[in-house]
Amino acid sequence: MKTMADARKLAVKALTKIERDKAYSNIVINSFLKETALTKEDKALFSALVYGVLDRKITLDWVLDGFMKKPVSKTSPFTLNVLRTGLYQIMYMDKIPHSAAVNEAVKNIKQSKESKNAAFVNAVLRAAARNEIKLPEGNTPEEMSIKYSAPLWMTESFTDDYGTENAENLLMKSLEPPKVVLRANTVKITRGELAGKLRENGISAQEGEMPDSLTVEKGIDVSGNELYKKGLFYVQDYASQKAVSLLAPKSGSRVLDLCAAPGGKSFTAACLMENKGEIISCDLYEQRVGLIRSSAERLGLGIIKPAVSDAAVFNPELGLFDYVICDVPCSGLGVIRRKPELKYKTVNDFSHLEDIQYAILCNASEYLKDTGRILYSTCTLRSAENEKLVIRFKKEYNEFETVYEHTFLPHTDNTDGFYCALLEKR
Amino acid sequence: MALRNIVKIGDDVLRKICRTQMSFDEKLAQTLDDMAETMYKAEGVGLAAPQIGILRRYCVVDVGDGIIELVNPVITEKSGSQCGNEGCLSIPDRYEEVERPMKITVRAQDRRGNNFTLSAEGFKARAICHEIDHLDGILYIDRVRKKNKIL
Numbered sequence: 001m002k003t004m005a006d007a008r009k010l011a012v013k014a015l016t017k018i019e020r021d022k023a024y025s026n027i028v029i030n031s032f033l034k035e036t037a038l039t040k041e042d043k044a045l046f047s048a049l050v051y052g053v054l055d056r057k058i059t060l061d062w063v064l065d066g067f068m069k070k071p072v073s074k075t076s077p078f079t080l081n082v083l084r085t086g087l088y089q090i091m092y093m094d095k096i097p098h099s100a101a102v103n104e105a106v107k108n109i110k111q112s113k114e115s116k117n118a119a120f121v122n123a124v125l126r127a128a129a130r131n132e133i134k135l136p137e138g139n140t141p142e143e144m145s146i147k148y149s150a151p152l153w154m155t156e157s158f159t160d161d162y163g164t165e166n167a168e169n170l171l172m173k174s175l176e177p178p179k180v181v182l183r184a185n186t187v188k189i190t191r192g193e194l195a196g197k198l199r200e201n202g203i204s205a206q207e208g209e210m211p212d213s214l215t216v217e218k219g220i221d222v223s224g225n226e227l228y229k230k231g232l233f234y235v236q237d238y239a240s241q242k243a244v245s246l247l248a249p250k251s252g253s254r255v256l257d258l259c260a261a262p263g264g265k266s267f268t269a270a271c272l273m274e275n276k277g278e279i280i281s282c283d284l285y286e287q288r289v290g291l292i293r294s295s296a297e298r299l300g301l302g303i304i305k306p307a308v309s310d311a312a313v314f315n316p317e318l319g320l321f322d323y324v325i326c327d328v329p330c331s332g333l334g335v336i337r338r339k340p341e342l343k344y345k346t347v348n349d350f351s352h353l354e355d356i357q358y359a360i361l362c363n364a365s366e367y368l369k370d371t372g373r374i375l376y377s378t379c380t381l382r383s384a385e386n387e388k389l390v391i392r393f394k395k396e397y398n399e400f401e402t403v404y405e406h407t408f409l410p411h412t413d414n415t416d417g418f419y420c421a422l423l424e425k426r
Numbered sequence: 427m428a429l430r431n432i433v434k435i436g437d438d439v440l441r442k443i444c445r446t447q448m449s450f451d452e453k454l455a456q457t458l459d460d461m462a463e464t465m466y467k468a469e470g471v472g473l474a475a476p477q478i479g480i481l482r483r484y485c486v487v488d489v490g491d492g493i494i495e496l497v498n499p500v501i502t503e504k505s506g507s508q509c510g511n512e513g514c515l516s517i518p519d520r521y522e523e524v525e526r527p528m529k530i531t532v533r534a535q536d537r538r539g540n541n542f543t544l545s546a547e548g549f550k551a552r553a554i555c556h557e558i559d560h561l562d563g564i565l566y567i568d569r570v571r572k573k574n575k576i577l
Contacts, residue, residue, distance in 0.1 A: 001472040001487075001556040001566075002513035002521075111469070 011049035098129035169411040239418030258311040261288035330378035334417020386419035450539035474560035485557035499534035
């Protein structure tokens with residue numbers, strides 16, 4: 001007989017795989033959940049452990065280092081993940097007794113290929129469970145890096161760009177679970193009607209801050225829902241909804257969405273245009289264009305025309321537009337609470353992005369009719385990709401003026417971290 | 427010691443009724459050792475002889491409190507009932523709910539042929555019942571309650 005899969009064991013396996021293959025956490029978690037039979041409680045524990053350890057890895061490693069003779073970096077990945085998972089339960093899961101966290105970790109390592117490390121795991125975790133764990137209290141980039149489990153380059157970048165206070169608040173907020181924000185497909189249904197139908201389906205949704213938005217708690221599988229399949233709503237954070245509403249595309253106009261996949265901004269534009277006019281939604285890859293196509297069909301937004309096109313290369317066949325949306329590829333520092341693995345990149349991984357972003361913005365201007373508007377946006381909090389890039393653009397293209405510019409910060413705007421600038425051709 | 431191949435569902439050997447083990451020799455001891463090693467490697471909690479292609483009545487079980495070797499086991503008493511998920515090393519990546527007795531008493535022989543009786547309850551009873559079923563060509567999927575059945 002085969003034993004029922006063990007949530008903690010599985011979490012360690014998933015973490016080791018994410019690290020080794022540099023894989024996306026949500027993809028690995030979903031495939032593990034599909035392939036193994038776990039009870040409902042064990043599924044929740046498994047996801048909480050994997051996301052939790054990814055969120056707190058820097059903090060956990062710093063604490064472990066204090067209890068170990070050899071540095072964390074010299075420990076094998078599997079043993080280290082057993083330690084991190086155990087320590088995470090000790091530090092952050094109030095409902096799990098310390099003894100259970102230690103015993104399960106020891107059991108796990110004993111049953112693995114690295115069983116020789118069992119005594120070591122036992123000693124380190126027992127010490128951690130016995131002693132009070134004190135994290136640094138100050139707010140220098142070094143201290144915030146440990147406290148909020150963010151890499152030093154990130155705490156430095158936030159401090160430089162937004163000041164110490166904002167940096168600390170947004171780092172704190174980045175560890176809270178994000179809400180899922182839905183937008184009603186207003187071509188088919190109003191927000192009020194949608195909330196009623198969701199309630200009938202057992203999903204409680206609160207009215208959100210944007211006129212057509214609803215929020216639901218994280219963990220509710222909205223895409224499995226019948227109402228989702230009927231195209232009555234889609235998932236989109238406030239900041240993106242707000243940005244498109246500021247662009248305010250008029251019904252009957254022509255819109256170009258240069259980096260459209262998975263399609264959210266195009267959908268919101270189509271709703272605001274009451275599904276009249278034309279939206280060309282481009283992406284570089286056929287597969288991602290397919291995503292836009294299938295969602296647009298589901299939502300019944302017929303004015304959306306998906307197309308494979310390179311956002312940085314001018315394509316005269318597309319014609320001229322009243323509005324151009326460029327939601328450029330970016331470092332994603334505004335969405336680290338949704339994609340915790342971004343924390344383990346280095347700043348060098350982002351160095352090429354500014355050139356691409358600038359090329360896309362310049363190209364966007366080529367498509368614009370006179371008095372047309374560009375919406376430039378990123379989901380990152382790095383001035384080099386945001387306001388500094390826009391300033392550089394306006395120096396070279398002085399016919400553009402900024403109509404609106406805002407950096408959404410998680411702790412003040414209650415959204416993902418997001419930047420948008422509305423540029424008008426004069 | 428050596429790892430043995432675990433026979434997968436679809437192979438007829440899993441559906442045969444096994445014969446009584448008559449000789450308690452070095453070969454039996456060797457096979458039982460191999461079965462334990464194979465079971466641990468596959469992260470199993472039990473393995474029966476037909477699962478490694480041997481049609482004889484013996485199995486090994488370890489639910490975390492030590493290895494149990496059962497040669498020619500017979501369940502002599504059953505009481506209560508429990509429902510829970512089971513998986514099988516011969517049926518990869520599937521788990522389904524099966525009803526089993528809560529408590530059992532088993533009479534069996536050890537690897538030297540000495541008779542003994544053993545009582546077990548809960549998960550251990552479940553594992554032993556699952557393995558003894560293998561000796562009669564029964565798989566847990568045969569016992570899955572109708573409403574839950576996938577196959």
